[in-house]
Amino acid sequence: MRAVVYRGPRDLVVADVDVRPLGPGDVRVAVDSAGVCGTDVRIFKGEHSGFANGTGRVPGHEVVGRVSEVGPGAAPPGLAVGDVVFVAPNIGCGVCAQCRRGNENLCPTTEAIGISLDGGFAQSVLVPARAVARGNLIPLGAVSSDAGVLIEPLACVLRGQDKVDVHEGDTVLVAGAGPVGLLHVALARTRGAALVICSEPSAVRREAAQRAGAAVVVDPTAADPYESVAAATGGLGADVVITAAPVHALQSAALHLAATGGRVLYFGGLPRSRPTVELDTNLIHYKELLVAGTTASTLDDCRRAAELVGGGRLELDWMVSDRYALEDFAAAVGRAQDPAALKVVVKPSLSRKAL
Ligand SMILES: NC(=O)c1ccc[n+]([C@@H]2O[C@H](COP(=O)([O-])OP(=O)(O)OC[C@H]3O[C@@H](n4cnc5c(N)ncnc54)[C@H](O)[C@@H]3O)[C@@H](O)[C@H]2O)c1
Ligand SMILES: [Zn+2]
Ligand SMILES: [Zn+2]
Incomplete structure (x- = not known):
């Protein structure tokens, strides 16, 4: 599949990467939209401590898509192929003092999709079983993908x-x-x-x-x-x-x-x-x-943000100002730094803009 891969400072390339096989409980989500945020700009510039030179990792932590495949064995409860989901990015260890209080954003060994694990600037993202089991895939129902990509930053704002x-x-x-x-x-x-x-x-x-x-x-x-x-x-x-x-x-x-x-x-x-x-x-x-x-968000913040958006209490679609194809990722990162833009999103289904 095609994905944006971090090779080093200002060296994010769109490349063919292997689609990894799913283990029991894993879920693959075909990405509809992934928001570009300031963190991604920092990753691009080589200023993010989680992205060392040559990691080859895929960024993108504001992800909305459709469940496209579930791992072998029993399907995760409440999820079926075709469901539209928001991917809550942070995965706490589940057992430390902060996780036990529900503050998995403060977990010293927290992992995050698009930061420490491959993320959503790709045709699909693998959500590991431990995240699926904790409820990181939040079904969205009728929420538009533009509003959906804003759930993650909204969860931070809500916190x-x-x-x-x-x-x-x-x-x-x-x-x-x-x-x-x-x-x-x-x-x-x-x-x-x-x-x-x-x-x-x-x-x-x-x-x-x-x-x-x-x-x-x-x-x-x-x-x-x-x-x-x-x-x-x-x-x-x-x-x-x-x-x-x-x-x-x-x-x-x-x-x-x-x-x-x-x-x-x-x-x-x-x-x-x-x-x-x-x-x-x-x-x-x-x-x-x-x-x-406050910093980042918890699963509970994400769930409540998704409810606010899903319940129609916040109209957010209009805040997305620009949509880019995966192949135009460099242009998307440039636009995300333009004060004349609002939210910039990447949509793998779009074809490259004619230059
Ligand atoms: N705490 C969290 O969980 C969390 C989550 C996401 C983002 N953030 C942070 O929130 C901040 C905003 O994020 P963003 O994506 O909207 O960034 P952004 O850079 O797109 O927006 C910042 C805005 O501030 C404006 N600005 C600059 N100087 C100003 C001043 N003196 N007074 C008023 N406005 C000024 C800029 O013109 C710009 O429009 C960033 O610092 C980001 O790191 C925090
Ligand atoms: Zn973000
Ligand atoms: Zn923890």
Whole structure:
């Protein structure tokens, strides 16, 4: 089959790879769509610690497809060939202290499809028996594949908003309106936030943030976000501030932008090469702020995200702006870094664009 293979920094090639035989309990999923996210861009650039030179691994961890084959022996309960499924990527060990609490995203030996195992930028992906047995294949029913690929990032966003308890009546500032920031805006509205403000330098993405439900959008390069937030909140600041961009200054500013008694979610990490910022911790102290972070998602987050999308509570299809053939993967990675794009997906069924 055709697949995107990582050979080294900026050396992701589309190649023929062997289709591995299935063992008992394994399931093969024919990929319909796989989302390109910032992690894939980092893998492409050779900046991901999980992808050493020459691994030959296939990335792609935001996957929707159809069950195309099940391993020998009894079929996994609740799954049949032809079913449309979302592939929850993280597979915890199941026995460590974090896994026992349901935090398999924090498992020290967690594996992930598209990170430590071959992923979805391929015609098919092999989901190992241990993941199938834990329920990592989530049946989707009538959900479109465009909305389906957003379930994985939505699961991360849901985990983040749970952590800072975004709830009815909150004023929420989302800083950054990439695919992740847009999901934060949409989810905050669904959770009953009274006012969502979004700051974002890209005009296309500010417009998208309005469509996602932001009543106020701010260009941080043209106006002082602090003044804009003060104007929109009667000088109080935002009950919840979410950083959805890997920007140092934003992390320091977040504490200023939060209201007294507010909650701050550091959702976007910083580059490993420069992970520190200066924070005025007196703001945390005197304003009694709650400062939190989350990383990735659990199976439960994925299930709940799939329910939100499947139940029609969130309309996400429009957030997919570009679809590429597997053979055009390099162009897809380029487009995913363009602030004029929203979510970029790869669809193995598409044929290469005529150049
Ligand atoms: N915690 C998690 O589980 C999790 C999961 C997925 C992604 N992330 C992180 O979330 C962040 C956003 O992801 P994405 O895919 O949307 O990235 P992205 O790069 O597509 O979007 C970031 C956006 O922030 C904007 N931006 C830049 N500087 C800004 C500023 N000063 N103020 C406001 N906006 C600014 C950019 O124009 C861009 O549109 C990334 O840092 C990513 O690593 C975290
Ligand atoms: Zn991702
Ligand atoms: Zn574990």
